[in-house]
Amino acid sequence: MRNEMIGAVVRRAIEHPEFRQRLMENPQEALATHGFALEASDLAEIDRIRTKMREGDDVEQQLVTIAEHYGLSHE
Numbered sequence: 001m002r003n004e005m006i007g008a009v010v011r012r013a014i015e016h017p018e019f020r021q022r023l024m025e026n027p028q029e030a031l032a033t034h035g036f037a038l039e040a041s042d043l044a045e046i047d048r049i050r051t052k053m054r055e056g057d058d059v060e061q062q063l064v065t066i067a068e069h070y071g072l073s074h075e
Helices: 001-016 018-025 027-033 040-052 059-069
Strands: none
Touching: 001 040, 001 059, 018 027, 018 040, 027 040, 040 059
């Protein structure tokens, strides 16, 4: 279930740039606003992913790579 929830967040970030921006700025608020209820370990994983993202790089491509790690394919 964990990979599915994290994957859903990553997919939303890929598909919705405004969510992606809010997620980078304030992850807990962005997740709550979009109806995601994650456990503490999932929030920690999202935060790890968030801090791993490099500004200036192709953020969408980074997210696609992360999504693939969680078993999602993005078309």
